[in-house]
Amino acid sequence: MRLLRSYVAFLLRATLLSFTGSWRFYAWMTVLTLIAAAGAFAYARQLEQGLAITGMTDQVSWGAYIANFTYLVGVAAAAVMLVIPAYIYRNKDMHDVVLFGELLAIAAIIMSLLFVVVDLGRPDRFWHLIPRLGVFNFPGSMLSWDVIVLNGYLALNLHICGYLLFMKYMNRKPTLAFYMPFVVVAIAWAVSIHTVTAFLYVGLVGRPFWNTAIVAPRFLGSAFTAGPGILIIAFQVIRRLTHYEISDRAIHMLRNIVTVSLLVNLFLLACEAFKEFYSASLHNSSARYLFFGLHGHDALVPWIWAAIGMELVAAVVLIVPPLARRISFLNVACVLSIVGIWIEKGMGLIVPGFVPTPLGNIVEYAPSLNEAMVCVGIWAFGLLLFSWMLHIAIPIMSGEFRHETAETRA
Amino acid sequence: MTEEPREESKEMSPKGIEVPRRNFLKAGFGTMAAIAALAGVSAPLASLTKGFTSVDAFLQQHYKRLTSDDLDQILRRLEAEIARDYGARVHVNDVRPMDGVEYGYALNLSRCNGSRRCVEACVKENNQTRDPQMQYIKVLEMSNGSLDVEKSDHYYDVPEVPREGKYYLPVQCHQCKNPPCTKVCPVQATWTEPDGITVIDYNWCIGCRYCMAACPYEARRFNFSKPEIPAEEINPDMAYLGNRIRPAGVVEKCTFCIHRTRRGRYPACMEACPTGARIFGNLLDPNSEINYILKNKRVYILKEEAGTIPRFYYYFDV
Numbered sequence: 001m002r003l004l005r006s007y008v009a010f011l012l013r014a015t016l017l018s019f020t021g022s023w024r025f026y027a028w029m030t031v032l033t034l035i036a037a038a039g040a041f042a043y044a045r046q047l048e049q050g051l052a053i054t055g056m057t058d059q060v061s062w063g064a065y066i067a068n069f070t071y072l073v074g075v076a077a078a079a080v081m082l083v084i085p086a087y088i089y090r091n092k093d094m095h096d097v098v099l100f101g102e103l104l105a106i107a108a109i110i111m112s113l114l115f116v117v118v119d120l121g122r123p124d125r126f127w128h129l130i131p132r133l134g135v136f137n138f139p140g141s142m143l144s145w146d147v148i149v150l151n152g153y154l155a156l157n158l159h160i161c162g163y164l165l166f167m168k169y170m171n172r173k174p175t176l177a178f179y180m181p182f183v184v185v186a187i188a189w190a191v192s193i194h195t196v197t198a199f200l201y202v203g204l205v206g207r208p209f210w211n212t213a214i215v216a217p218r219f220l221g222s223a224f225t226a227g228p229g230i231l232i233i234a235f236q237v238i239r240r241l242t243h244y245e246i247s248d249r250a251i252h253m254l255r256n257i258v259t260v261s262l263l264v265n266l267f268l269l270a271c272e273a274f275k276e277f278y279s280a281s282l283h284n285s286s287a288r289y290l291f292f293g294l295h296g297h298d299a300l301v302p303w304i305w306a307a308i309g310m311e312l313v314a315a316v317v318l319i320v321p322p323l324a325r326r327i328s329f330l331n332v333a334c335v336l337s338i339v340g341i342w343i344e345k346g347m348g349l350i351v352p353g354f355v356p357t358p359l360g361n362i363v364e365y366a367p368s369l370n371e372a373m374v375c376v377g378i379w380a381f382g383l384l385l386f387s388w389m390l391h392i393a394i395p396i397m398s399g400e401f402r403h404e405t406a407e408t409r410a
Numbered sequence: 411m412t413e414e415p416r417e418e419s420k421e422m423s424p425k426g427i428e429v430p431r432r433n434f435l436k437a438g439f440g441t442m443a444a445i446a447a448l449a450g451v452s453a454p455l456a457s458l459t460k461g462f463t464s465v466d467a468f469l470q471q472h473y474k475r476l477t478s479d480d481l482d483q484i485l486r487r488l489e490a491e492i493a494r495d496y497g498a499r500v501h502v503n504d505v506r507p508m509d510g511v512e513y514g515y516a517l518n519l520s521r522c523n524g525s526r527r528c529v530e531a532c533v534k535e536n537n538q539t540r541d542p543q544m545q546y547i548k549v550l551e552m553s554n555g556s557l558d559v560e561k562s563d564h565y566y567d568v569p570e571v572p573r574e575g576k577y578y579l580p581v582q583c584h585q586c587k588n589p590p591c592t593k594v595c596p597v598q599a600t601w602t603e604p605d606g607i608t609v610i611d612y613n614w615c616i617g618c619r620y621c622m623a624a625c626p627y628e629a630r631r632f633n634f635s636k637p638e639i640p641a642e643e644i645n646p647d648m649a650y651l652g653n654r655i656r657p658a659g660v661v662e663k664c665t666f667c668i669h670r671t672r673r674g675r676y677p678a679c680m681e682a683c684p685t686g687a688r689i690f691g692n693l694l695d696p697n698s699e700i701n702y703i704l705k706n707k708r709v710y711i712l713k714e715e716a717g718t719i720p721r722f723y724y725y726f727d728v
Binding site for chain 1: 463468472475548550558559560561562564581590593594595596597598599614615616617618619620622623624625626627628630631632633634635636657658659660661713716717718
């Protein structure tokens with residue numbers, strides 16, 4: 001009962017803390033709120049006029065929304081790269097930052113769920129997906145698997161982060177049984193969210209570009225590059241703006257993860273390119289469209305080569321010793337791989353799956369302004385969520401924000 | 411990794427969190443800005459509420475879970491909605507499959523001349539949206555000597571058909587025995603009926619378009635906005651799972667003209683064909699014309715390697 005009262009007090013104080021901060025914090029949150037609101041406005045317009053105001057067509061029936069969804073599922077899955085060393089190998093440096101990785105996962109999952117919702121033609125019928133209330137096509141549809149794994153992963157991370165933060169706030173030692181089993185499940189679950197998302201595409205017989213076993217491994221390779229890359233950048237910001245200690249060793253470890261994953265990702269891309277082009281079957285037309293253009297249509301060509309270029313430069317920066325040692329170069333490499341992989345997932349994977357169509361029709365796709373606004377709005381909202389969670393979590397982690405009666409940390 | 415000098419920031423007090431008054435004022439301004447922005451959002455939302463969906467429509471259950479009373483009420487509601495939105499008096503019926511019937515379609519590639527009369531008839535019969543016009547049937551102009559659809563022209567615009575050196579391949583829903591589209595639907599809004607026709611409950615579809623990505627025949631279309639059909643062009647004889655005017659934001663498809671064929675008539679595309687290239691019939695009847703063709707003609711199945719087992723067959727005279 002006392003614990004419950006403390007918990008309510010915790011929530012109230014955390015809410016107050018949400019509205020407390022430097023002018024920079026206010027400026028940042030206000031800008032994000034305004035961008036998110038502009039996105040909400042664009043979405044309202046889409047609800048009113050239908051998906052006709054997107055760039056999507058019957059031929060290219062998924063676009064920027066599903067591309068961003070796929071990318072963000074990867075970002076969420078990447079938390080596992082911090083979770084394994086922190087909880088399983090008890091790495092001290094990772095232990096200090098693992099929570100931030102899990103908070104990023106929470107923000108990323110919420111963003112990816114939002115991207116699915118804005119992609120629905122009839123969001124008012126979302127309840128049809130709720131088992132029992134609606135009709136759930138399980139286990140037949142990979143999309144229903146995705147609903148389960150994404151929401152399950154969200155719940156797992158909310159529980160782990162919420163529990164550990166509250167314990168820290170109370171200055172109590174967390175009970176292993178209350179979080180460790182969930183951590184172990186979350187590790188396997190993290191892999192499953194990106195695998196299931198890959199299987200959404202792999203399972204489609206009419207789309208040879210996706211109908212290949214390498215999609216899931218490629219997804220994991222790219223996710224474990226982009227996710228830790230985002231965290232490295234976030235950690236630099238945290239180090240600059242707060243007193244929270246993030247050791248160089250933690251960043252160094254993440255750098256190693258980014259390096260290996262990026263090399264694996266490039267290797268898998270090369271494997272795919274070899275399979276598509278060496279055999280030169282009729283089934284490689286999507287790949288030809290993506291890399292070289294097809295029958296005069298080449299909207300994606302500059303994008304994919306830019307993505308490959310960015311990833312290659314990032315790889316060089318990460319593995320050539322004099323460059324690799326400098327933090328500023330590491331940041332450049334991270335930004336390049338974050339953007340490069342975002343292009344690879346969207347323009348490089350989702351869109352070419354639809355071009356040409358199974359009947360050989362070439363219709364190119366570019367997101368409309370309204371569609372882009374919705375995307376930017378969701379990203380702003382996600383950043384807002386992540387900043388807000390960090391704003392509360394960091395003072396808890398550093399011991400500045402704690403229960404009145406909790407004893408001061410040694 | 412070398413240690414880079416870090417800039418220590420002075421923003422946050424290192425000891426505990428205080429909540430000064432000033433911050434509440436700042437919070438107030440931030441919140442006001444957010445509320446003002448959200449008020450802007452509500453403008454298009456307000457116009458949205460009228461005519462978008464009713465409580466009954468929102469709560470409507472899956473077709474297969476409806477009692478006949480439920481269904482009756484829904485059919486009357488749909489008629490009222492169409493009268494309100496399109497100014498047309500129509501009948502929406504629930505037409506059930508006949509016993510002992512499994513439909514099959516055969517198309518004579520030697521005869522099809524690419525006139526696209528089937529396409530026109532289909533649009534009229536099935537109440538597809540006219541702006542831009544939605545078509546269930548695609549006629550591909552193919553070059554002689556190749557069955558590669560990638561070398562086809564979807565939008566041929568020529569004064570006279572057939573053109574020299576070309577043949578024509580009309581493609582519509584193949585009503586597969588192993589349909590990839592129904593398998594992927596997360597809410598079972600689409601399924602195959604006992605007579606072999608794959609249907610969609612247009613009031614259950616959530617509009618995720620996964621079925622469109624799954625279909626190797628591009629047989630599914632999406633209502634990107636509310637369908638537009640002039641009142642005088644509306645075909646008033648409608649079926650719930652068939653040609654009724656579909657809501658915005660859902661996927662729709664060819665149903666072999668369920669509202670006609672389940673009452674013993676031919677599909678509109680077959681009746682419209684000027685060359686007799688189209689043959690429709692009951693696969694379970696050994697004496698049907700379609701069975702004669704399957705037994706005696708050279709039959710080609712489009713994308714047979716996809717394993718979808720279509721009920722739509724192409725054949726050649728020679």
